[in-house]
Amino acid sequence: MRREVREMEIRNQAELISRMKVEREHLKELPEGTTEQRNNKLNAIAQTDAAITQIAANPPIGRVVIHIQSDVSKWRNTPADVALRDGDVLVIPKKANVVTVNGQVFNPTAISSQSGRSAKWYLSQAGGPTPIADKKGVFVIRADGSVLSAKSNGGGWFSGDPLNTPLRPGDAVMVPEKTPKIGGPNWQLIMQTAQVASSVALAVAYIHP
Numbered sequence: 001m002r003r004e005v006r007e008m009e010i011r012n013q014a015e016l017i018s019r020m021k022v023e024r025e026h027l028k029e030l031p032e033g034t035t036e037q038r039n040n041k042l043n044a045i046a047q048t049d050a051a052i053t054q055i056a057a058n059p060p061i062g063r064v065v066i067h068i069q070s071d072v073s074k075w076r077n078t079p080a081d082v083a084l085r086d087g088d089v090l091v092i093p094k095k096a097n098v099v100t101v102n103g104q105v106f107n108p109t110a111i112s113s114q115s116g117r118s119a120k121w122y123l124s125q126a127g128g129p130t131p132i133a134d135k136k137g138v139f140v141i142r143a144d145g146s147v148l149s150a151k152s153n154g155g156g157w158f159s160g161d162p163l164n165t166p167l168r169p170g171d172a173v174m175v176p177e178k179t180p181k182i183g184g185p186n187w188q189l190i191m192q193t194a195q196v197a198s199s200v201a202l203a204v205a206y207i208h209p
Contacts, residue, residue, distance in 0.1 A: 001089040006062025013060060013197070017052055020194060023187045024048045030182060040180035044187070047179060051194040058201035065144045096143060096170035101126035102199070103175035104133035113169040120163040122173050134178040138163060139196065141203045143170025147196055174199045 032038040069075040098110040106127030139149035148162040
């Protein structure tokens with residue numbers, strides 16, 4: 001864990017929360033001419049509030065992932081052998097033996113890792129998605145913090161179907177809630193970003209209790 005990385009993450013988190021609050025004010029101005037419009041509006045505001053609360057509840061820790069080979073002699077003094085700085089904290093987590101499934105599934109749980117099993121298989125073991133799940137928005141968080149998502153935000157995310165990806169111990173399958181088709185594409189993108197950010201924060205908290 002590195003101080004400079006944590007400070008950068010804190011700034012990014014504050015900016016995301018600020019953007020979400022702006023979008024929330026825009027949502028409040030949407031019409032309520034029909035019952036459906038009103039329900040969608042209230043649902044969108046509630047989702048935004050929940051996402052803000054969840055993100056704020058998980059402050060960044062400045063995590064920097066280091067990939068260490070089992071043969072340390074081959075890894076030592078290579079570019080992957082990261083030089084430590086004053087104030088760094090080196091954490092060696094316990095090796096995980098489960099894959100977690102969270103979000104809008106019938107039974108959010110941790111499942112014993114099985115070699116070669118896909119995200120779709122783990123999702124089925126958790127009872128599958130609920131009726132309000134965004135099935136097209138399901139994404140995977142690798143144990144190293146990388147994100148596999150069928151929805152690209154232009155930031156170099158994995159392109160393809162994450163449900164067909166074989167998972168490894170420590171990975172997590174995240175099933176977001178379906179967002180109402182209101183508020184414009186900007187709100188949709190911000191909510192997608194917020195869902196990933198809060199899920200990654202929870203996954204990191206699980207690894208670094």
